[in-house]
Amino acid sequence: MxxxxxxxxxxxxxxxxxxxxxxxxxxxxxxxxxxPxxxxxxxxxxxxxxxxxxxxxxxPNIQEIEKHLYDVSHPESPNYGNHWTADQVADRFxxxxxxxxxxxxxxxxxxxxxxxxxxxxxxxxxxxxxxxxxxxxxxxxxxxxxxxxxxxxxxxxxxxxxxxxxxxxxxxxxPTIHFDVPLSKRASPDTASGDSINAFGPKTSGEIVSDISGDLKDCHTTMTPDCVRALYGIKYTPVSGGKNSFAVVQYTPAGFLQSDLDMFAKKFNPGVVGKPPKVVSIDGGVVQTTNKSFGYDAEADVDIQYSSAILTSKQQVTVYQVGDLVEGGSFNNFLDALDKSYCTFEGGDDPNYDSVFPDTATGGYKGKQQCGTVKPANVISSSYGYNEADLSAKYATRQCAEYGKLGLMGVTVVSGTGDSGVTGNRGMCLNADGSQSTTGKRFNPTFPGTCPFVTAVGATQIKAGGSVTDPEIACKDHIQSGGGFSNYFAQPSYQKSAVSGYLKYHAPKYPAGTFNTSGSRAYPDIAANGAHYTVAVVGKFSDVYGTSVSAPVVASMLALVNDARIAKGKKPIGFINPSLYSSKFASSFHDITSGNNPGCGTDGFSTAKGWDPVTGLGTPNFPKLLSDYLSLA
Structure with a gap:
């Protein structure tokens, strides 16, 4: 393999x-x-x-990681669910x-x-x-x-x-050839995430939602927790909360406002009013409340409000708050805290990307860099990302390997794919020499969604005037589902059959080099609604969009699956991609066959029967997904 x-x-x-x-x-x-x-x-x-x-x-053994992951993650493997310990992972690699x-x-x-x-x-x-x-x-x-x-x-x-x-x-x-340098720290609230990490969203129409009827017939314009449950057939209340775990990741100074969480909970989730999520501080992470705006607060607010509503008061939501108010934090600072061996894996952190602790600046976190101090949650949702081309291939590969190691340990990592179709963050496309510009003609994939050991989630929506029982379409209002083909990672074997069918029968006829056709990782894997969400942000209900919402919605459903498995004495699902693409799970998704994800001066890719680089395999059919996972060992 x-x-x-x-x-x-x-x-x-x-x-x-x-x-x-x-x-x-x-x-x-x-x-x-x-x-550059x-x-x-x-x-x-x-x-x-x-x-x-x-x-x-x-x-020497890192190239075997896919084989080891398949051994514990493929539904037909006799070792399904026999996840490794952290020490076993460290020793092996x-x-x-x-x-x-x-x-x-x-x-x-x-x-x-x-x-x-x-x-x-x-x-x-x-x-x-x-x-x-x-x-x-x-x-x-x-x-x-x-x-x-x-x-x-x-x-x-x-x-x-x-x-x-x-x-x-x-x-x-x-230091050698790489220009992996953050140009500024938090140049604006909308990039409030530390260094050069970008929140993919969420986006807003600018509208304030004043009339929330709660009627399912309004879901095409006002998405609520009841709409999400109706769309995907979610009728399950957790029973294993004390044994299960779920977390979302935030990067200082982005943070939530408890008043927003309570405002949302009073309307949609009264069981958690006055009950804040569990905050785990990593490298001085603090939930700041001095700066209040959509840019600072929307990401955490939407992640917590919707995951908490789906999981109900029976399951604690954890927030990993990464980085101090001076330096912020990076993906690697976060991953260091989950796995002590990662702190120095393949060279350790890169100071060009990653915040360095102790932070000697005034007001900075003076403690030691946290290495292996946080036990990973069973499911982790992240709505932040880079353009793949922002990073060196070495840096991205090193980090992707860590997601694979987490999968070996039974952790499911879910990531949004971005909101700009085939265009990257900041409106950047690729030029012929691989550099980025707003006038480039080549598609610009996002990371970590292109990592084959992450479950990448795109965005859909209910069509105008449609109902929760109608087929969804690819998201087109205010955002477009990120999707396409990696320029760094080879195509994992779990998706070869699905992707080859799309390329054979549905690939667009663009000039050579517009996107990678050399057998690379394709994304997204699956999708969920990403439009018209009603979210409490800075004291008002706003109209919100993005894979920033799709990702925690999917992650929450997977946490419910874990809850049901744990209740039956089974282990968490861990790395799920091999099962999602297997024939056993073929009916676990609603296929999306309408819409596209334009960008870089093109119509992007189009949806199609089966997997496509807009909505992946489709949106979850939760009852079937739950049943299929419960049938596994």
Whole structure:
């Protein structure tokens, strides 16, 4: 089985990896073919400038992760549900002693003093305290300073090399070719999430909902918890709340207002009035209430209000609040807290992306970086994401592997796919050289939805004038369901049959290169309604849209499935994609066959019978989904 943890193309970042040799004993490890938009070469880096080189050691078993996941996640596997412990995962994917020795020996033989070489506690990376001159010599490169239009500066090189016998033991080196730099922290409330993470939404029509009849005939314009239950046949009340767990992730300064939660609960979920969600603070995470606006509060408000309404007062909703008020937080800061081995896995966090703790800034979190301090919930919902091209393939691959490791441990990770169709965040499409611009002509996939170990959720809606019993259509009011094909990850075997059918019979005829047709991960996997949600935000009921709503709605249904399984003495469902695409679950979804997801100057993709890159396999048929999962071991 070919692993999905493979960058299937290098176009998106213009990288050539481990290519043409330089002499008989050296090999090109990575090369950048363009300077990202907004950056320019400023000057050569002073040779005495300090550079903390970090060598990410390869994980010899990581390419087997898909095989191991299938073993515990495929409905026909005899080991279905036999999830691994965190220690088993850490042991399986630890770097080999040989890799450590090879890298150490090379550095010491190159004249690096042993007192300047450090192995991380979990043996994932080797760090060298060096100067620009020494680093350039070790990697046969030149370091430059690049300037951004905003005034930000960054140290990087055009390419770098490693000895031929060392290269197989090193995944990547930092700092080198990558421009993984957040340009500002929280430039506006609508990007209030820490560093360069973007909330996909939610979006609003700007309308204030004043007349909430509660009548199901109004669901096409006023979506409520009763509408969601009617749409998907949700008639289940949790009975295993104390043994089950569900969480949503938020990044400071985004946060919820308890007054909004109570306002919503009084109307739709009276059992939780005055009962706040459980907040787990990660790296100084705080639910701030000083700044109040749709941009700051809508994401957390909608996630908590709808997941809590679906789960009822019988199941506690947990909020993972990540990052302090100064630095914010990143996906990796969050994942570090769930898995201590991830703190240093394949090089550890990247300070260009990830907030560094303790935070020395005034008012920053002064505690230690949290590593393995939080037990992962059975189901985790996230509505935040990057454009895949914002990240290096190495960074995205490292993080995707962690989602796979969580799946091995029995955790279901659900992510929205974005609200711009085939266009990326900030209205960006890809140019022919892989750079991003608003005038690009190539589709720009989102991450982490393209990770094959995440369940990616697109958006649908009730058609104008339609009812909850009518077939839904792809979302078109104010947002378009994110979907398409990854430029980084190979197509996982669980979806090959479904995706090949779409490409054979329904693929649009766009110019070559418009989207990746080389056998890559396709998304979304499934979808749920993402339009006209009634949400209490800053004291008013607003009209809200987005996969930011679709994701927690789906995640909540999966938490109900776990509840029912636990009640019968069974284990949580964990990584669900192999089961979703299996023949056993073929009738567990309402197929969506109307609509598309335009962007990048095109109509995007169209829905079709079966799987499509707009709504995936369709929307949940909850009674059937529940029955199918209860039938498994």
């Amino acid at each position: 070919r692993s999905s943890l493979v960058a299937v193309v290098s176009l998106a970042l213009g990288l050539a990896v481990r290519a043409s040799p330089v002499g008989s004993d050296w090999t090109l490890h990575e090369k950048r073919s363009f300077i 938009e907004g950056w320019s070469l400023a000057r050569k880096l002073d040779s005495t400038a300090p550079i903390p080189l970090r060598f990410a050691l390869t994980q 630890a770097p080999s002693p040989e890799s450590i020795k090879v890298v150490f020996d090379w550095l010491l033989n190159s004249g690096v003093g042993p007192e300047r070489v450090k192995l991380s506690p979990y043996k994932g990376w080797v760090e060298v305290a060096s100067t620009a001159k020494e680093a350039a010599g070790l990697l046969r490169t030149d370091y430059n300073v690049y300037a951004h239009d905003s005034g930000k500066e960054h140290i990087a090189c055009e390419s770098y090399h490693l000895p031929a016998h060392v290269a197989p033991h090193v995944d990547f080196v930092t």
